[in-house]
Structures are given as C-alpha cells and as structure tokens.
Amino acid sequence: MDKKAIRNFAINARNILIARVSAKLAKLGVTESGIDETTQIDSSLIEIKSNGERFVGKDIMKRAKLVEELQKREAYSGYKIAYQTLIEEVAYTWFNRLIAIRFMEVNNYLPDRQRVLSSESVGKKEPDMITNLLETNLYQEFDEKTKEKVIELISDGSAQAVDELYQLVFIRVCNNLNQQLPNLFEKIDDYTELLFSISYIDDNGVIASLLTIPEEDFDVQAGGQIEIIGWMYQYYNTEPKDKVFARGNRKIRADEIPAATQLFTPDWIVRYMVENSLGRYYIDQKLANRFETRTEKEIADSFGWKYYLPSAEQPEEVQLQILDERKNKSDFALQEIKLLDNAMGSGHVLVYAFDVFIKLYKEEGYSEREAAELILTHNLFGLEIDKRAFQLAYFAIMMKGRQYSRRILNKKIKLNVHQFINISNISDEFYSRIEELSLLDQSRFSDTLNRFKVLVDKFEVATELGSVINVTDVNITDVEEFRNLINVFPEFSNMDELYAIPVIHQQLNEMLDIVTIMIAKYEAIVTNPPYLNKMSGTLGSYVTKNYKDVKTDLFSVFIKMNSDLLEENGYAGFMTPFVWMFIKSYEQLRDYLIKNKSISSLIQMEYSAFEEATVPVCCFTIKNTQLEPVGNYFKLSDFKGGMKVQEEKVLKGIQDPEVDYFYQTNQENFKKIPGEPISFWVSEQLIHNFVVGKRMDEIVNPKQGLATANNNRFLRYWWEVDLASIKFDATSISDSKKSGKKWFPYNKGGSFRRWYGNYDYVVNWENDGQEIRNFVDDKGKIRSRPQNTDYYFKEAITWSDVTSGDFSMRYREFGSIFDSTGHSAFSDSMMDKKYLLGLLNTPVGNYIFKILNPTIHMHIGYVSLFPTLFNLNNDKLIQRNVAQNIDVCKKEWLSEETGWVTFERHPLV
Structure with missing residues (x-):
C-alpha cells in the first residue's frame, strides 16, 4: 500500500470535512461561542438573527434536532466540548462513508454497479453514477418531485447545480446502503444531512484527495486489502492524537480516549497473534484425533501460517499428561470456536481471523459461501468504545464476507460486534410500560427489575469504561431473564414513540448483547488493548476499585481480564508495552500469569521498533493451563531498523530455531528472580546466583x-x-x-x-x-x-x-x-x-x-x-x-x- 498517500489523504480529509462542517454550522447560527437566536418569519420559515440566513420546511426541524443534540451533550461535557465532538462526529461519519463507498465501487460491490466517486473511464472526472443517473435503479426510486428536481439540476449545469445534484445522489446512495450495511450507513434524515457538503468538481476537495490513492490498494482481486480501511482510520487520528499528548502530563478526558489509545496493529503482528492463538487451538484439537498423522508444523504449513511457532518441548512428564488429555477430547465443531477482540478498533484482528477461519472451514469440507456466513454469525466477536472505529470494523468484516459470498449483503446478517453506548436516565414511562405488559407476578417482576437496574447503572458511562465494565456478577441466565423482562412489546404505540420507548428498548437489547459477549468464555482472545495510565477521574477510580492488582495501566487490566475469559486450554494473544515484563508496578500481574497460565510465546522488540506506539512493545500469547511451563521467546532488543527488521528476525527464528536470539525457557525460573521479571534469556547458573546470593x-x-x-x-x-x-x-x-x-x-x-x-x-x-x-x-x-x-x-x-x-x-x-x-x-x-x-x-x-x-x-x-x-x-x-x-x-x-x-x-x- 502507498501509506504516504493514505496518510496525506486521511489528515487532509479530516481538516477539509471539519472546516466545511464548521462553516455549515455557522450558517445555522451555531458556533463555538454558542447558539444564535432565530426569528420565526412564518410557520415554515425562520431566520438566524446573527447572519440573516433563512431556512424552510424540513430544514427547520433538522436544525431543531441539531440544537437539541448539542444541549444534550452540553449537559454531560460542557458546551465547548459538545460543539467540538459534534463536529468531529459529523466529519468522521462522512469520512467513513466516503472510504467505504470507494472500497465498494473499486471492487464492484455497489448495488447499482455504478461508481459513485469516480469513473471506470480513465481521465473522466464525472462519476459514472451521475453520467448514467437517469438509467439507474436509484433514479427510478425517486418520487416525482425529486425526479423533477434532478432534471432541473442536470439542465442547469452550473457548478452550484452540479454540487447540489451530487449531494442529493450521494445521500440517497448512503440511505440505500442502509439495507445492506445498517451499522455504517444509518439512514440520514436529520442535522447530519444539513451539515453535509461534498463536490467531485473541486480539485482540492475530499474526493479529489481520495482518488490520489492508487486504485489497486483497494482492489482485492489485484492484491489490495481491506486493511487499508484501518490505516486510514489510524492516520485520520494523527492530529487529534498529537493534540492530546501535546497538552503534557495530564489525565485523558473521556472524549479523548479513542484518539489517545487507538493504534493500528502491524499486519505481521496480527498474523502472529491469530496464528498462535486461534490457529494453535485448532491444531491442538486436530492432534487429539487419533487419525491425524501430520505433525503440528505440517498442519500449520498446509495453511500457509508463516508466523506459527511450533510448541516448545515440554518436560517428559508434561508430555505424558498432554497425551492423556488428548485421549479424552471429543470431536469439535468449528462453529463452537469463538474468537474475541474486546478492543477491536477498526477490526484488523477480526479481519485476519476471518481469513484463518475460511481456511479452517475449507479444511473441514465447507464451501467458501457457507463458511463466510457461519464465520460472521458464530465465530467472530468484537467490542469497541469508539463509534467511528466500530463502523469501520463492521464494514471491514462485512466486506470479507462479501469477498467470499456475493449475496451475503442481502441476508441481513447481524454481526457479533458492538459499540458501547452510554445508557442513562431511562424514563419512568419505560419501566411503567414493561410492568403493564409483564406476565410475571409482582414479586418476581420487582426482583428482576431491581437486578436489571443494577446492570443498567453500570453502563451509564459505557463509552468511557468500555470492556473493563465489571459484569462478573451476571450470568447467562440473568441475561435471558432481563431479555424476557423488556421484550414484552407486541408493537409500539404512538404514545410509546412520544416517550422514545422504542429507542430505549433497542439500546437496552444492544446492552444485553454486549453483556452476553462480556460474560462468555472464548477459545481465542486476541487484542492490542489501549495503553493508558493517565486515566480520567471516572475511569481511574473505576479501575482502582475493580482491578486493584493490575490498575497501573489499561493494558494490564485487559491482560488479566482476558486471561480470565478463556476456555480451558484456550489461547490469548496481546500486543502491549513490554514494561509489564519487568517493572515493580506490574509484579502482581506477572505473578498471576506465572502461577495460573502458561506463556506460550513472546517477542520482546527493540526499544523503538513500533514508532506509532511511542513506547517499547512486546507481543505474546498465553495458554489457559498450568500444564505447559516451557515457552518460545524472541529477544529482538539488539536489532534496530523498525518493524520490518523485527519481522524478518522472527521469520528467520521460526525457520532456524538455532539463532542466538531465540530461547525456550521454563517460566518456573522466573519465580527464582526477585520481582519475577520475564527475563527468559537468563542462564541456569545466573538464576542459581539469584537463589544463593545476598541481595544488595x-x-x-x-x-x-x-x-x-x-x-x-x-x-x-x-x-x-x-x-x-x-x-x-x-x-x-x-x-x-x-x-x-x-x-x-x-x-x-x-x-x-x-x-x-x-x-x-x-x-x-x-x-x-x-x-x-x-x-x-x-x-x-x-x-x-x-x-x-x-x-x-x-x-x-x-x-x-x-x-x-x-x-x-x-x-x-x-x-x-x-x-x-x-x-x-x-x-x-x-x-x-x-x-x-x-x-x-x-x-x-x-x-x-x-x-x-x-x-x-x-x-x-x-x-x-x-x-x-x-x-x-x-x-x-x-x-x-x-x-x-x-x-x-x-x-x-x-x-x-x-x-x-x-x-x-x-x-x-
């Protein structure tokens, strides 16, 4: 991929979109200073007092929704932050849709098979959708009034008319895509539409900038990857992230957490983590079959897993125990193997896990089309606090499905990926309505409702706490009870609509979907968790109260939490700062892992290998067993040259385990060194010196x-x-x-x-x-x-x-x-x-x-x-x-x- 072009586009696009959204807001009488008053000219016409701009018809209602939304946000964060976050949200909404449509048009996934941003004819600026508009299904769906407007604008031909026509068409395309991709293309009929401004004739506009990225970077048939979506998101966050950290040593606000913590994981590390967790779990099951004659490495090689590390040789008594365990294992079904990324960002881990699952299903005799649907509905699970990242992850996963199944976008598949939303101030009317319709006796209803309210309270600031919300006191039976409690509406009345009961009902069901994911056990969990130690007051207090032994940083919370979510003999993969391996504030985490889990493999990287992280990192996998103490380790701290060199060294070490930076170490030795550092390269003699020597x-x-x-x-x-x-x-x-x-x-x-x-x-x-x-x-x-x-x-x-x-x-x-x-x-x-x-x-x-x-x-x-x-x-x-x-x-x-x-x-x- 041309990452320079991607970076330039993403940064430039954000600035253009924000500037245009701000300009539109100013016309509406909304600025960083406040909201201007309006004059009611007549029942369908208002005027902004400060600038004289007039708005009619539906635009009046859309402006009213905009003001209502700002006031709602203001109550939570103050007006200035509310104003800034609204601009950011509208800008990234259009950014996400632009890059999604670009990916779909290049791969010929759009319903009308007409390019919306470009043309298949080289050198032609007008998009094919505009050129052929009158012959498209899109045009046929317009009502007569809109058709007349379209003809009028085409006849006009002025720059203003061209832009107006294009915006009309683009918005309708987005609304139509709601049928296929509802979590990205939400129907637009509110203030978002008022704040939209786009042009294909503007040589300095977002579309012109987007088209500078080589088309083959999007084209999966030409070697392009859906990974490009993640890189765009990473670079889109460049300036917001720099702004957060430029403010010095202070706590990160809730609205800044995504910019401060989102990092796009390098592709080879994703492959290493997924292959050595999901891939290894699958191979473990295959080796338990007495008819399997291949070695572990032969199975991995058959799938082309370059980053798979064959298991370290265990002590003889351990090998005998492993053989006994395998004899007792029954057959397994691929649909039962679940992989979770509970800090999924833009979905890089889940996208590669999809590719791995496709190969596994084909190995088991499934067709690609059948496998794609099963993977989307049974195997992949993800959670995210940031709406824009969630939308892109959702889109990326759906595009993987579309790659293998042409009709999958029309099947209305509901993915097991979700975005946290804040749930607060549930109206009394909602609780009254479910009590009216409930078939439970009063005592049972009251008990269930009280327990449900306790759970709802935990999600009051869910976009700040995310996956660290502690729901260990909830089980699957509770969730089913709560679903039965709220799903009592045969239909919603007009009065229900008035009190927003359908919206509340949907949010609460979404919350229960998230809780179901949070309390489940997984065969594989893979994530690059947020690195954050300067937490906001709310988040910091919550972590201290609920995760006292690993409270130093959010990433350490995820290590402990995810380790506890594994099925027996399941695997977890992480990319984190490597400080947890050594410094005192993570000693309890090390002690927990060494005593309760097996470190299957670990790569300690050179200090500045991952420039985007600004901290030294490692990646590692653990197995949920105490049975296998010997693990594989790479010490790459002496090899400078960035991620490319680190990757080359790992690949070389996998092919040639005799290299001097590859180690196989029994983690029991770590207990013999004070503080239990993960110092895997230490010799037996030096470990003995720690045991018998005097401390300084x-x-x-x-x-x-x-x-x-x-x-x-x-x-x-x-x-x-x-x-x-x-x-x-x-x-x-x-x-x-x-x-x-x-x-x-x-x-x-x-x-x-x-x-x-x-x-x-x-x-x-x-x-x-x-x-x-x-x-x-x-x-x-x-x-x-x-x-x-x-x-x-x-x-x-x-x-x-x-x-x-x-x-x-x-x-x-x-x-x-x-x-x-x-x-x-x-x-x-x-x-x-x-x-x-x-x-x-x-x-x-x-x-x-x-x-x-x-x-x-x-x-x-x-x-x-x-x-x-x-x-x-x-x-x-x-x-x-x-x-x-x-x-x-x-x-x-x-x-x-x-x-x-x-x-x-x-x-x-």
Missing part, C-alpha cells in the same frame, strides 16, 4: 532522596552562585543547621559516568531547607518531599535514575544532599561500598540490571535486588582497584568539568 540491600541501604517540587527555583549550577555561600563539608543535618550557609552540594544523578563525577548542582537548604519544606502549589498543598534526611551529607555510592545506555555507579564524598533521581546507597563500611561499586560497574553488573529492568529507569528497588556472592577476604584486590579508579576518574572529571574556567575555581579542588 542486605549489605548497604539504598535510599531515595529529596524531591524539591520545583527544581528551577531551588537548584543552581555550582558556578551560578557565590562560592562563599556554599557549604562544602557538612557531614550531617545538624552540621548543616549550624553552617549559616544557603547552598549545599546536590547529587542529582546526571549523565553516564563511572566511579566519580557529576558534582554539578547546589540546592537551597538554608535553615534546614525551610523554604523547600514549606513550598506549596497553587492549591496550597505541600509538594516537596525531603526523604531520608538522616542520610543527607553522608558518604555514598550513587547512580542516576535514567539510564538510557549502560548502568554506571559513582562514589560520592561526604557533604551532599541527594535527589530523588540521584539514588544513593549507604553503609558504615567503606569496604562494602567499594566492593559493590566495583561489582556493579562491571559488564556483569550491567547485564544483571538489564535482567531486572531493561527500561530506562533504574529505581532503588531494582538495585536492591542485585545478587552478590559476598566474600571480602577474597576481594581486597577489587577494592584496591576501585580506589584507584575513583582517584583517576576524579581527576579526569575535574579537568573536563572546568575546562572553560580556571581549574583553581572549582570548589572541590
């Missing part, structure tokens, strides 16, 4: 120091202040109190440097840090944290919090206060400090720290875990060499640091 914090006391809350205010470089105001030789807090000095040497960590150095800063600790201790923010809250003050000014070994390269540790003389990022370790024994300084500055020390935490942060917790085989009597030579290194590096550092000033001025000389 048994020898010295690692501590975190002062956090000033405002470094710009309280810190200076040593040369920025009067040397006479600096206290260089304090040895304790009491010594500093007596000094009468304002500035004291400050250990802030700093750049990579071993043995000695980074004496760059001084801190305002006048009167025992009085100003820092009393520093408050705008809300009057004290933000500074003078931690571990008893250790201030003491001799220490120290290291920097941020270590983007190798680890480095330094000796720090008496006289400094240490920072929260200038971590330090203390001991009364100089011998202990020198021994550890020598040990931790070696390549071995650096290697072990990469095991404990290969991220850029080296907190005191990780250094505390370092294993030492401590024997001072045999290590006097190490200590002597350390002392020499400190002395040499002190001189080197002083010389470098003072190169631009006189050497004698440095306070340490």
Whole structure:
C-alpha cells in the first residue's frame, strides 16, 4: 500500500470535512461561542438573527434536532466540548462513508454497479453514477418531485447545480446502503444531512484527495486489502492524537480516549497473534484425533501460517499428561470456536481471523459461501468504545464476507460486534410500560427489575469504561431473564414513540448483547488493548476499585481480564508495552500469569521498533493451563531498523530455531528472580546466583532522596552562585543547621559516568531547607518531599535514575544532599561500598540490571535486588582497584568539568 498517500489523504480529509462542517454550522447560527437566536418569519420559515440566513420546511426541524443534540451533550461535557465532538462526529461519519463507498465501487460491490466517486473511464472526472443517473435503479426510486428536481439540476449545469445534484445522489446512495450495511450507513434524515457538503468538481476537495490513492490498494482481486480501511482510520487520528499528548502530563478526558489509545496493529503482528492463538487451538484439537498423522508444523504449513511457532518441548512428564488429555477430547465443531477482540478498533484482528477461519472451514469440507456466513454469525466477536472505529470494523468484516459470498449483503446478517453506548436516565414511562405488559407476578417482576437496574447503572458511562465494565456478577441466565423482562412489546404505540420507548428498548437489547459477549468464555482472545495510565477521574477510580492488582495501566487490566475469559486450554494473544515484563508496578500481574497460565510465546522488540506506539512493545500469547511451563521467546532488543527488521528476525527464528536470539525457557525460573521479571534469556547458573546470593540491600541501604517540587527555583549550577555561600563539608543535618550557609552540594544523578563525577548542582537548604519544606502549589498543598534526611551529607555510592545506555555507579564524598533521581546507597563500611561499586560497574553488573529492568529507569528497588556472592577476604584486590579508579576518574572529571574556567575555581579542588 502507498501509506504516504493514505496518510496525506486521511489528515487532509479530516481538516477539509471539519472546516466545511464548521462553516455549515455557522450558517445555522451555531458556533463555538454558542447558539444564535432565530426569528420565526412564518410557520415554515425562520431566520438566524446573527447572519440573516433563512431556512424552510424540513430544514427547520433538522436544525431543531441539531440544537437539541448539542444541549444534550452540553449537559454531560460542557458546551465547548459538545460543539467540538459534534463536529468531529459529523466529519468522521462522512469520512467513513466516503472510504467505504470507494472500497465498494473499486471492487464492484455497489448495488447499482455504478461508481459513485469516480469513473471506470480513465481521465473522466464525472462519476459514472451521475453520467448514467437517469438509467439507474436509484433514479427510478425517486418520487416525482425529486425526479423533477434532478432534471432541473442536470439542465442547469452550473457548478452550484452540479454540487447540489451530487449531494442529493450521494445521500440517497448512503440511505440505500442502509439495507445492506445498517451499522455504517444509518439512514440520514436529520442535522447530519444539513451539515453535509461534498463536490467531485473541486480539485482540492475530499474526493479529489481520495482518488490520489492508487486504485489497486483497494482492489482485492489485484492484491489490495481491506486493511487499508484501518490505516486510514489510524492516520485520520494523527492530529487529534498529537493534540492530546501535546497538552503534557495530564489525565485523558473521556472524549479523548479513542484518539489517545487507538493504534493500528502491524499486519505481521496480527498474523502472529491469530496464528498462535486461534490457529494453535485448532491444531491442538486436530492432534487429539487419533487419525491425524501430520505433525503440528505440517498442519500449520498446509495453511500457509508463516508466523506459527511450533510448541516448545515440554518436560517428559508434561508430555505424558498432554497425551492423556488428548485421549479424552471429543470431536469439535468449528462453529463452537469463538474468537474475541474486546478492543477491536477498526477490526484488523477480526479481519485476519476471518481469513484463518475460511481456511479452517475449507479444511473441514465447507464451501467458501457457507463458511463466510457461519464465520460472521458464530465465530467472530468484537467490542469497541469508539463509534467511528466500530463502523469501520463492521464494514471491514462485512466486506470479507462479501469477498467470499456475493449475496451475503442481502441476508441481513447481524454481526457479533458492538459499540458501547452510554445508557442513562431511562424514563419512568419505560419501566411503567414493561410492568403493564409483564406476565410475571409482582414479586418476581420487582426482583428482576431491581437486578436489571443494577446492570443498567453500570453502563451509564459505557463509552468511557468500555470492556473493563465489571459484569462478573451476571450470568447467562440473568441475561435471558432481563431479555424476557423488556421484550414484552407486541408493537409500539404512538404514545410509546412520544416517550422514545422504542429507542430505549433497542439500546437496552444492544446492552444485553454486549453483556452476553462480556460474560462468555472464548477459545481465542486476541487484542492490542489501549495503553493508558493517565486515566480520567471516572475511569481511574473505576479501575482502582475493580482491578486493584493490575490498575497501573489499561493494558494490564485487559491482560488479566482476558486471561480470565478463556476456555480451558484456550489461547490469548496481546500486543502491549513490554514494561509489564519487568517493572515493580506490574509484579502482581506477572505473578498471576506465572502461577495460573502458561506463556506460550513472546517477542520482546527493540526499544523503538513500533514508532506509532511511542513506547517499547512486546507481543505474546498465553495458554489457559498450568500444564505447559516451557515457552518460545524472541529477544529482538539488539536489532534496530523498525518493524520490518523485527519481522524478518522472527521469520528467520521460526525457520532456524538455532539463532542466538531465540530461547525456550521454563517460566518456573522466573519465580527464582526477585520481582519475577520475564527475563527468559537468563542462564541456569545466573538464576542459581539469584537463589544463593545476598541481595544488595542486605549489605548497604539504598535510599531515595529529596524531591524539591520545583527544581528551577531551588537548584543552581555550582558556578551560578557565590562560592562563599556554599557549604562544602557538612557531614550531617545538624552540621548543616549550624553552617549559616544557603547552598549545599546536590547529587542529582546526571549523565553516564563511572566511579566519580557529576558534582554539578547546589540546592537551597538554608535553615534546614525551610523554604523547600514549606513550598506549596497553587492549591496550597505541600509538594516537596525531603526523604531520608538522616542520610543527607553522608558518604555514598550513587547512580542516576535514567539510564538510557549502560548502568554506571559513582562514589560520592561526604557533604551532599541527594535527589530523588540521584539514588544513593549507604553503609558504615567503606569496604562494602567499594566492593559493590566495583561489582556493579562491571559488564556483569550491567547485564544483571538489564535482567531486572531493561527500561530506562533504574529505581532503588531494582538495585536492591542485585545478587552478590559476598566474600571480602577474597576481594581486597577489587577494592584496591576501585580506589584507584575513583582517584583517576576524579581527576579526569575535574579537568573536563572546568575546562572553560580556571581549574583553581572549582570548589572541590
């Protein structure tokens, strides 16, 4: 695909559509400042007071609906956000429809077989639908008044008439497609139509931009892929995402979650996850058949699964257990294998899963046409909070069905994919009506209704919480009871319509469909979950309350939640940041997985391989069993070059397991390393050292120091202040109190440097840090944290919090206060400090720290875990060499640091 053209189109199209929707709103008297008043000229004519624009007939009602919708949103989010989100929603509605129609016309899927955006004749600008309009079924469906209007516009021929005709035709095409694709092409008869503006004669318009994308990128017969829809959505979100993160370190609002979290998963990773979850589950079932003579790899190869990893060899006793289990397995039906993506985005995972299922059904003797319908109705399940992504996922899956079954769009198939909607303020009239029509006795009705209301309350902010809504207290019997409770209407009366009861009824049934998906068990779950730790207040509180052990980030919630949704021996595949493998805040998640699941395979990628994610990532699969502890692992952290290089290395490793970055590891070993990091490349000997060695914090006391809350205010470089105001030789807090000095040497960590150095800063600790201790923010809250003050000014070994390269540790003389990022370790024994300084500055020390935490942060917790085989009597030579290194590096550092000033001025000389 020409991703540059796709990116340019998506970004450009969004800006054009938003500008035109905004302009249309302004004509309607709706701006970011508010809603203008209108003057009623007569019963069918109004005028906008601010600009004099007039509207007649149905347009008056459409404007009224627009105002009503804005006011409804305003009550939830405030007017400005309501205005912005409405513009975004209308813009992406038309964007989605444009790219869907483009895909359908290129593949000849449109009902009239006439191109709506382009022409099959090269160089012809007028779409075939317009050229041949009078001969189409579309024209025949127009009423007489509309036909007259069409003829009038054709005869006029002016640019304005051409655009008006085209908009009329385009809207009717969209409305007609509602019959085949109702969840994307909702019928338009409201304010959305008022805000629509499109032109095929505008060389700078959206259509002209869309047609710059090579046609073959859409054409499935020419090698094009429905994947293009997902990339368009990804790039459409480029500017909204940049805008969210440009606002700095703050919580993400509910309306910003989609832009902040939607990432289009690279194709090869989707294939890896699906093949090693759904594909592996299928192969497990096949191998249980005593008549199956092929090996696991031979079966995978027969389907062309390039990214399938044959199972790791298990211990002998485990292999015997697996064979026993397989003997007890009965035949399986493909229709019973369910795959879920509960953060489906634009549907990339489900689309590839469709391709895999097609092959499985053909293997079992089904025709493609029969298989396509079964897959759509039985095998694929998806959930999403973002309406635009849901629409595109729905469309992409339906297009896969259309690829294999020509008539499938006319079968009114209801997919098992859904978008969360907020459900609140259910009217009393609705509950009164179902009570009137219910056949339940009063006691049973009241009990069922009360339980139902508890469930409904959980969906009040469903578009913010999405799949993390906790429905573990609901079972399938409850759902059926609730359906029976509300599905009591033989038909809806005019009074029902007045109170919007049909709409409420539909929403509640949709909610129950979603709950049914959320409580089911699955043979395969595959997702690239949202990465979000700066959650909104509502979402953050909910996650803390319901998922306390994995609350650090949304992706960790999904890992735990989805692991619990697997059938026995089912598989889950994830693409997530790799921090869960190492850092302390995910230790409970690691412990849960290691004790309760089997890590089947894992690919740890190079730090910046996935540029779109802006965080280092991994992808992995787990099996819902405790039986298979040995897994397949790839360590790709040394291979730069982006996703293409990572993919090449994985493919090479699958073909040649002897490569030095492929490992097969028993996850029981992870328990032997403090913190249980997923350090799969560690040797048995080093694991033994962790078991028998002393932790570093048994020898010295690692501590975190002062956090000033405002470094710009309280810190200076040593040369920025009067040397006479600096206290260089304090040895304790009491010594500093007596000094009468304002500035004291400050250990802030700093750049990579071993043995000695980074004496760059001084801190305002006048009167025992009085100003820092009393520093408050705008809300009057004290933000500074003078931690571990008893250790201030003491001799220490120290290291920097941020270590983007190798680890480095330094000796720090008496006289400094240490920072929260200038971590330090203390001991009364100089011998202990020198021994550890020598040990931790070696390549071995650096290697072990990469095991404990290969991220850029080296907190005191990780250094505390370092294993030492401590024997001072045999290590006097190490200590002597350390002392020499400190002395040499002190001189080197002083010389470098003072190169631009006189050497004698440095306070340490």
